[in-house]
Amino acid sequence: MKRAIFAVVGHPNKGKSSIVSTLSRNDSIEISTRSGTTSHSGRYRVETAHSGYELVDTPGFQRPRKVLAWLNKNSPGADQRAKTIAEFIEDPQCRQNFPDEVELLSPIVKGAAILYVVDGSRPYDAEYDAEMEILRWTGQPSMALINPIENEKHVDSWSQALAQYFKTVRIFNPMEADFSKQIELLKVFSHLNPNWAATLNALTDDLQQQRLAQKNKAALLLARLVEDLCFYRESQKVLTEQQAKVAQPLLEQKYKAWMVAREEKGIRELMANYAHFQVDFSIDDLSLPPDLFDCDQWYMWGLDKQQLATASAVAGAAAGAAVDLAVAGHSFMLGAIGGGLVGFGSAWFGAGKLVDVKLKGLPLGGFEACYGPVKNKNFPYVVIGRFIHIYNQVSDRNHAKRGRLEVLATDFQQKVMTLEKSSQKALHQACDKLVKQKTVDDLANILLALF
Ligand SMILES: Nc1nc2c(ncn2[C@@H]2O[C@H](COP(=O)(O)OP(=O)(O)O)[C@@H](O)[C@H]2O)c(=O)[nH]1
Ligand SMILES: [Mg+2]
Known part of the structure; x- marks a missing residue:
């Protein structure tokens, strides 16, 4: 896949849409305190003079434990996990029972890298393990973003938990991150998938010119x-x-x-x-x-x-x-x-x-x-x-x-x-x-x- 695509995923209300909005410089994306505001994935293309990439804003996980149970039941082994995820999003029953998970996993199955977003002001708990485990099953390049929505109280414990599932973890506040912080983040993105390094480097150069x-x-x-x-x-x-x-x-x-x-x-x-x-x-x-x-x-x-x-x-x-x-x-x-x-x-x-x-x-x-x-x-x-x-x-x-x-x-x-x-x-x-x-x-x- 030539074009760099990132699916922004996580629990509802953790700032996924906010991150997409800030990075794509699009102030028309709906952001709301109401959980479940984003029910369908939205694709936002960032185009620059010589490059571009795409962000996918997804609905949050709704029933991750049930989904993981389904996956475990239907997977023959670790070598087949990505395939099981692909089967999950095609399964008519699953599409009906887990529409949000199907929606958020679809772009990843098609090749998008994962940006997993959590709130650093709320405590980590084991419920999130199911989400992170499901994402790991996809086998796609991934990183985690800690969004300190109200404060940084739980950033440390989150860092530890996230490190179990993600090689790269960064703190990113979509409300406050200034231009240089955004560029920094894009530079981290460029390491996620070697195929995208050139295009994402061109992108950051373009953005600076812009x-x-x-x-x-x-x-x-x-x-x-x-x-x-x-x-x-x-x-x-x-x-x-x-x-x-x-x-x-x-x-x-x-x-x-x-x-x-x-x-x-x-x-x-x-x-x-x-x-x-x-x-x-x-x-x-x-x-x-x-x-x-x-x-x-x-x-x-x-x-x-x-x-x-x-x-x-x-x-x-x-x-x-x-x-x-x-x-x-x-x-x-x-x-x-x-x-x-x-x-x-x-x-x-x-x-x-x-x-x-x-x-x-x-x-x-x-x-x-x-x-x-x-x-x-x-x-x-x-x-x-x-x-x-x-x-x-x-x-x-x-x-x-x-x-x-x-x-x-x-x-x-x-x-x-x-x-x-x-x-x-x-x-x-x-x-x-x-x-x-x-x-x-x-x-x-x-x-x-x-x-
Ligand atoms: N103060 C603050 N509020 C945030 C931040 N990120 C998200 N929010 C708020 O949290 C709520 C949910 O944000 P949204 O981006 O819609 O989350 P999503 O459900 O994960 O897409 C909205 O009311 C946002 O204004 C942040 O970094 N700081
Ligand atoms: Mg949203």
Whole structure:
């Protein structure tokens, strides 16, 4: 058998489906506290550029002792055991009486290697011997995985028991095992069957490449996001200043809605990049500091005042006034420029702390009322900080994890401080350009330092 196939087997509720989910990066596999959730085997192919393998998620053993009794009764001797197992899965009576065992043994009889899963937080007892004995009868390559579901209390006794039946035993927690732990495990798999060593080695190489490519893609997604958010403006033609005043709240509303939706889209793209499609997440969860438009709370996401001042200096931007304006949260372009910009009353400015609010006289009469683009110097850092924060959670999130994305604050300011000086400078210069609505060459590459 050329293709590497692993059947993940064990007692119900030991994390078999969780392991398959994490290793195959598939968050649509059903995982449940309800025993017997997986009643039919599911096959999950992992395809990479030059390789691939398959995981089979199976139902748990239901009546292993009875099955073993049947096998013992029907086996002429040790040399015939694998054959007896094959007879067991074909036997009409057995298919009726032991559907789960038939289902889980079928892929093994066809050549799959065995990954036997137990829970390291529950004690070993002799009941499991029947399962392990049945698996041994198949004669297929095998290893055991101890999943410490709640704790590692019984890992040692399990290790001893498992060593009686399996040459290879590893601890693997499908919720927590990070990428390197997953790669480590795949490397162990490659020793189970010498025929699969080459393909599984190619697989781990591919996965490592893939992970790099995902990181580059994440940086590219952020580059597009921060550019879009920094450049965006909402505008509307109006005939009079009075009309502009009426239009202003609507413009503001539309502007904010667009910005929020764009940020959410960027985050969804990031999740899709890591094959997370079912994550329960709402952009509102990011409102640890209330929202993207609350300047006072920004220092938590972006840079703090002092960093911002340093950033401006590093970027070679005008220090002093420019920095103070940024810190105060408003920076307006007022007065007449070109076609004629008309400033508005204080209500107009007050609402527009964050952004540029303009009324521009049009050559053929009337005005163009504009909301945006962003003027606050901290804004690009805030967007970047929020994205990096989500990146940290998403890129390391195992696919067995269900439930909401936990929003744990990560220290973006610290991250910026620890960048190499040249990377810091490039970042500050890029942000300085972005708030001036100038495009930045190679932005994704500059941002990559933060990933
Ligand atoms: N905390 C924690 N829960 C786990 C772990 N593995 C599985 N579970 C939980 O145990 C239950 C059964 O998991 P599942 O993968 O469906 O087990 P299966 O019946 O063997 O396929 C689910 O509620 C999982 O969320 C783990 O490593 N840590
Ligand atoms: Mg299952």
